[in-house]
Amino acid sequence: MPATKLSKASQDQASRVFDLDVSSLRELNQALHNLTSGSNETAWEVLHPKGSHSVAVGVDQPVSIDVRGSVGYYCAGMNDGAAITVHGSAGPGVGENMMSGSIVIKGDASQYAGATGKGGLLVIEGNASSRCGISMKGIDIVVHGNIGHMSAFMAQSGNLVVLGDAGDALGDSIYEARLFVRGKVESLGADCIAKEMRPEHIELLQGLLDRAGVTGVKPSEFKRYGSARTLYNFNIDNADAY
């Protein structure tokens, strides 16, 4: 499968390079936060992240950031417009509460990738572990590999696309997010059901696959899952369950 092509670094402009062996994480994030609209510093490169937490959180300008190595907790959290690529794996909470822009993880992502994300596109080229897309609120997430248990728990809106398999309790207590899984689903959570793939879903999914740089995979290979909408209102017959 070809690599995702989302990085928009202009080829004719030198990147601003931050080596975290030399500079502190705070200096990096402060420099990113100091960016203003229309800045010419549109390409950034971060070297030797070595599992650091909170790399490139809170970026709110449309710059491209290439992180050369694996990161720890909360990388690219609250991203609002940047195109961030991690050339390695990401720890828990990558892209948490993303607003817009894109994040590409070349390796694997740990738990709750894309949690509560409101917008933008998160692509994980490896596997994501448990709770991927928990409480997602409009983000699009494309995982080339598998996802772990309790993914899309209480997912409210947005799309989660999984080319591999999903773990236990997929979409438990889901609201209106759409889940597309190509492989097998270990089990569905409460109120999550398989749904018909209508033409509009095929079209939507093709668009997501295109944006994530996925080729050679047809939307018809996926199954769609979503809410049965039976938990929206309290039902007195369920009182015993509480």
Add this chain to the structure above:
Amino acid sequence: MCGIVGLFLKDKSLEPQLGSMLSQMLISLSDRGPDSAGIAIYGAPSKNEAKITIQSAKPDRDFRGLDAELAKAIGATVSIAVKSTHAVLRTAPDKVDAAREALQSIRPDVRIMGAGEAVEIYKEVGLPEAVVDRFDVRSMTGTHGIGHTRMATESAVTTMGAHPFSTGADQCLVHNGSLSNHNNVRRELKREGMTFETENDTEVAAAYLSSQMAHGKNLGEALEGTLSDLDGFFTFVVGTKNGFGVVRDPIACKPAVMAETDQYVAFGSEYRALTKLPGIDNARVWEPEPATVYFWEH
């Protein structure tokens, strides 16, 4: 939070560096737990000699002349190597129980950290770097080891509440998480005759594994049992004389990363702990699956 690490060497040429590798891994996770830290290191096991790691709040008073007094009490040779608040006693393997008993009367304030053919355990209140320096962990050699830096939740911040916990010969365990049924399990294990030093939940997990292995289960089978018999949050890393195991509870909210090369198997609460290991860039790195037992033996 808490931070845990483990390192199981496959390549003998790394054995002289085990202490320094494990120390570096643990120090990198210092901000996951500032309360106390500990490390268990397995050196080359000896059939002719058992090691008992002891601890005292007053080492000058308690360790002076202890080798001679203990030798007299148990009728066997005893040597002592003092490291700060800890000391390693060496004696004949069949004299370990007698030595434990004798220590209670000749040195009532001394606590036993662990015993076995291979293991030495060092733990104290303080940051990992201070604990590593105090016991000169970096210079230790061995085949495998585990470490812990603690953010206390279930019991007091004391030396005895620090990890690793050892409840059987050459067995020890470190834990990130908290158990909710430890009082019940402790009562059951006490009825079996196991003894406990603390009110700590992790000591119960260690004793549970010791009890399972005493009933003939191997490390993998014993770890499998934790999934049904222990309730709560846990990532456990366990050492035995020749083995090293990892298990996470089914919810798996406590973080874990593993790496394997031809030279070693390594565990860290976070990838940060693994970044300085040799060949890490080409290692197989993965997150251990929930409710899945991993173990390796020499």
